[in-house]
Amino acid sequence: MANHIHIIHTRSLLASLVAIIVMTMMGINAQAQTHTQEQAQMQRFYNLSASDVAIADRLPQFAISVPLPEQYADSIYTATLLYPEFIDMSDTDIQAYHQLAPGGTLPAMPTLDTHLVFDRKRAQLETSFCPLVYRDGKYRILVSFMLKVQSKARHAQSVKSQHKGSAKNNTQLKANDTQLKANTTPAERYATHSVLAEGRWAKIRVSETGVYQISDALIRQAGFTDLSKVKLYGYGGNLINEQLVGSELIAQDDLKEVPTCNIAGRRLFFAKGPVSWDSKDSKRRTRNPYSDYGYYFLTQDNASEPATVDSTTFVNSFYPTDTWFSHSLHEVDAYAWYEGGRNLFDRRAITKSNPYTVTLATNANATQAQVTVNVSAGTHAEVQLSFNGEDKGSITVNIGNEGGQSTYNKGNEAAKTFTVSNLSTEKNQLTITTTSGGSVRLDFIDIQWDKPLPLPSLTTGVPTPQYVYNITNQDHHADPQADMVIIIPTSQKLRKQAERLKAFREENDGLRVNLVPADELYNEFASGTPDASAYRRYLKMLYDRAQNDADLPRYLLLFGDCVWDNRLLTSACKSLNADDLLLCHESENSFSQTTCYVDDGFFALLDDGEGLDPASHDKLDMAVGRFPVYNETDAKAMVDKTIAYGTNTNGGAWQNTLVFMGDDGNNNLHMRDEDETAEMISALHPGFISKKVMWDAYKRETSATGNSYPDVTRTLKQLQQQGALIMDYAGHGKATQISHENALRLNDFNNFTNTNLPLWITASCDIMAFDGTEENIGEQAVRNAKGGAVAFFGTTHTVFTNYNKMINQAYLKHVLSTENGEPISIGEAQRRAKNQMIEDGADRTVNKLQYSLLGDPALKLALPSRTMVVDEINGVAPSASELQVLKAGSIATIKGHIEGDEGFNGIANITVRDARELVTCRMNDANEPEGAKSAFTFYDRSKTIYTGNDSIRAGQFAFTFAVPKDISYSDATGLINLHAISTDRKTSANGWCDRFVANGSDINDNDSIGPSIYCYLNSPSFSNGDRVNPTPYFVARITDQNGINAAGSGIGHDLQLIIDGDMQHTYNLNENFSYDFGSYTSGSTFYALPELAPGQHRLLFRAWDVYNNPSTTELTFTVVKGLKPNLFSISCTNNPAHTSTTFIVNHDRMGSNVNVAIDVFDMSGRHLWTHSENGVSEGSAYTVNWNLTLDNGATLQTGVYLYRVRIGSDGSAMTSKAKKLVVVRQ
Secondary structure, three states: OEOOOOOOOOOOHHHHEEEEEEEEOOOHHHHHHHOOOOEEEEEEEEEOOOOOOOOOOOOOOEEEEEEOOOOHHHEEEEEEEEEEEEEEOOHHHHHHHHHHOOOOOOOOOOOOEEEEEEEOOEEEEEEEEOOEEEEOOEEEEEEEEEEEEEEEEOOHHHHHHOOOOEEEOOOOOOOOOOOOOOOOOHHHHOOOOOHHHOOOEEEEEEOOOEEEEEOHHHHHHOOOOOHHHEEEEOOOOOOOOOOOOHHHHHHOOOOOEOOEEEEOOEEEEEEOOOEEOOOOOOOOOEEOOOOOOEEEEEEEOOOOOOOEOOHHHHHHOOOOOOHHHHEEEEOOOOEOOOOOOOOOEOOOOEEOOEOEEEEEOOOOOOOOEEEEEEEEEOOOEEEEEEEOOEEEEEEEEOOOOHHHOOOOEOOEEEEEEEEEOOOOOOOEEEEEEEEEEOOEEEEEEEEEEOOOOOOOOOOOOOOOOEEEEEEOOOOHHHOOOOOEEEEEOOOOOOHHHHHHHHHHHHHHHOOOEEEEEHHHHHHHHOOOOOOHHHHHHHHHHHHHHOOOHHHOOOEEEEEOOOOOOOOOOOOOOOOOOHHHOOOOOEOOOOOEOOOOOEOHHHHHOOOOOOOOOOOOOOOOOOEEEEEOOOOHHHHHHHHHHHHHHHOOOOOOHHHHEEEEEEOOOHHHHHHHHHHHHHHHHHHHOOOOEEEEEEHHHOOOEEEOOEEEOHHHHHHHHHHHHHOOOEEEEEOOEEOOEEOOOOOEEHHHHHHOOOOOOOEEEEEOOOOOOOOOOOOOHHHHHHHOOOOOOOEEEEEOOOOEHHHHHHHHHHHHHHHOOEEOOEEOOHHHHHHHHHHHHHHOOOOOOHHHHHEEEEOOOOOOOOOOOEEEEEEEEOOEOOOOOOOEEEEEOOEEEEEEEEOOOOOOOEEEEEEEEOOOEEEEOOOOOOOOOOOOOOOOEEEEOOOEEEEEEEEEEOOEEEEEEEOOOOOOOOOOEOEEEEEEEEOOOOOEEEEEEOOEEEEEEOOOOOOOOOOEEEEEEOOOOOOOOOEEOOOOEEEEEEEOOOOEOOOOOOOOOOOEEEEOOOHHHEEEOOOOOEEOOOOOOEEEEEEEOOOOOOEEEEEEEEEEEOOOOEEEEEEEEEEOOOOOOOEEEEEEOOOOEOOOEEEEEEEOOOOOEEEEEEEEEEOOOOEEEEEEEEEEOOOOEEEEEEOOEOOOOOEOOOEEEEEEEEEEEOOOOOEEEEEEEEEOOO
């Protein structure tokens, strides 16, 4: 992770408002209608806090966002600062300023940067500035001011003619002409139906811009018969403008007919390929990074004649005006220095011993040309250039790490433009020779001719486009308005699973869902050429057609994987099939780990003028998520998990837990940020149980392979297995591991078997580069069919810690919030968090673009919709003035109710924790370069008094428990957290109460007997001395009439498992303990033992009662490698089965990796289907889902069949059982 620390820049408008708000908006509506010169103004006073003006590693920025009225476009806006008050900068601040801006000068007044921006069609005026100034001979800081925003009506003609732009230094803001174009509303930009809705259509393509002919052979390939009746449609393969411009949306909507010209018996047309130039003088080409071809369509229309033009009109339409005739390009794309970005480079490495001579185009008309050579390198390098034998100087490529400076660049590029007059009419040659440094790769050579290339022959040698295929009729221009859009890859292999999710969202959430294949969007919105803007223009059509807020599209799910090399030209991507992938929007930068990005949010920038500035001003208008799936198996896993979460199949008390994980290093920065985040969320939502896992609070171990935190790893795996609403991590990371110490690895996320699925959030580097070719934690977590995460919000590349804290906190705030009684979806939370970064000025860099959401953007977290209230603590109502006392050894009773829901029935959970205690960390990394300079401290409730479940009836609940001896005996308040879920799992509630202390004693000295313990390995049938596999599963049942001490709050009073008397194999089982339902006197705990060596072993288990009386029990056992598992029983969930069934395999290898194979036969013994998989079984039952599809792709028909299940573990022989399966097709 990039460790550039930046204290918060700014605050939001409302948070910054301190004293006086004076707003006089005078007659805006009337003003818009009459276009008078009447002015409106808005004045607000602000005081800046210390955090607003702090100087850290960047200069502070303050930002203000002011909503504008619907008629904003009829006015001109100016912003001015009035009544400024300043304080002198301290010597420390002055020194910090000079370090950040050496040689810089500050203005006497802050310089305003003002922009008109949009958020779902709502206009806002955003103003930002740096509050540092130099006036009266002193460095000073603006600390108080009034912002005055004035609006002035402008004339109607001005409204029509001005473009949307930005205003800096109080210049005027102007509205977008296309949005206000006379007689054309945004909804009217689009055809009612696509031309592709009727008739027979064939797709053709060209590899470069030029004149082409439609031949008889071509139309016969397409199935047409009459060349004179064939029409041509489309606009080719130039990259679609990524800024939304209304006139272009109209011009390029659907497919327009292209006039052809008949010359010498040939049907000619001018086609656009994938390369273009902005102007004749451009030094850099624009290449379509999504396609190497430009596409058009043919259709035969016997009812009307094709559009035609005469030869003069035809030639004048492109020659010599088209920039294609002013340039010649050499470019071969096949290599990348970094897996990211949209630019590729030549496959050939240019070294000192291997110069590169390129033969270039000639131009008989030209006498002179400007040649631009763009080269790239992975390390500092220099090349020498010569053109037709004449020296043309050198190019130096600097990476940014010269002089030992650190860099996140994996390469860089440099260009040189020079004039040549020694042109050849036969062949021009340019030679590139590396003279120093590492190898170099050519990007492109562009020749800009002083005179246009000759007009190509229109009678001989005219090329014919390539026939691609015929398409079926389609009409997405007639699609209904949608709340949610799901885009699937062209192959439609994932359609079945996407349809399942579509149906679920329609039935469960009442959403209107449109499901569209990618190629059909290319056809109607990009002339058939693969272009990411096709997805966006389809969404823009729905967006512009919306008549009100409720009609706007809300969610976009990209239902398919992607890869940064969209054209699949590099060696890492060549084997992939483009039809099985969706496109992704990549940055222009293709070298830097920090500024190169993939941004699914690009598709959701839907207001006019947006698309070119997603970092600073363009705001997201839809919630976006992606299912990074390449095959149906992974797609099914993600849909299964999403639907199960949406129906709350596994709903329970785990959904009331938030886990905050802080890495060590960087002088405690990550732990400090994460602790601040946890405290902020706890203050906002005290009903949730906040669990902190701070690395440096644990013992760190060092070995030959590096540092590790075994207890951190063990704790995280336990918490993951138990489940949590959110797992939030801040710290170092990469694609295959969490933290430098490998607290969690990629393989852990592959093998998790938790059925309680959290939302994972990682403010860390490179955790989920879903556009790459290597496996990564984020993708594996969501694709893991047995566990992992229901969704993942994290980063694709390297990010900066100062910005990470801001977006992490903003996302958590939004995703844990409700609106109109409903949780804000995980995708909408991302949209709001990223927009907030722009509005507040907290992050106007590409750092936030590195964050993406893997998961369904419409999914909502299982937040409580009801409130639980504590009515009594030991028969006394909680009081703000008087705290109840829970004494050690006493029996406590907590009673309460669900507020406003007397009919609530279900299961309630209570967690009672003792007072907050100060935890002092160990400074494990004190001797490291970026280690702790002082011990980090944080507050946590580390002592749990009781946690248990009981029934809740008619909205009433009650819990009784024993208070253990190990309490704080302090006057600081404890905390009760409550959670309940209804019987139908559709409604949940939570609450809290802190009106008690744990102090005093009521110990019964007569009890000196510890709890009763019954334990076994793998199965209750285990007998002492039995043989077990190398990874046996331990279970202990504990009972005590006075109560069990499962809190582990006292030193040495843990539920402890010791293997072979070895402290290295000693395990704390407190977190795994659960009381029996409604009880505080009995419960159980468990643990999956790590792999043990073959031979005899001994375990000791120790437990304590609430009076700290201990009991121990011992087991001896023999580990045998390759021991066959016991297969107790097999069954099916649906038998008879209609469309699917789930095989249930009951065995004795809980917690161990098992190999399961299932075969299905007909009653004559013919083998029909086989399936094999392996995984870790959470309980004693392993499940396998089957959709009744056979190995040959056919569907199992009605009948009686035999299925056989085989199971093995640790390389053992397989144990098998067989049963009958009945199938009844309906």
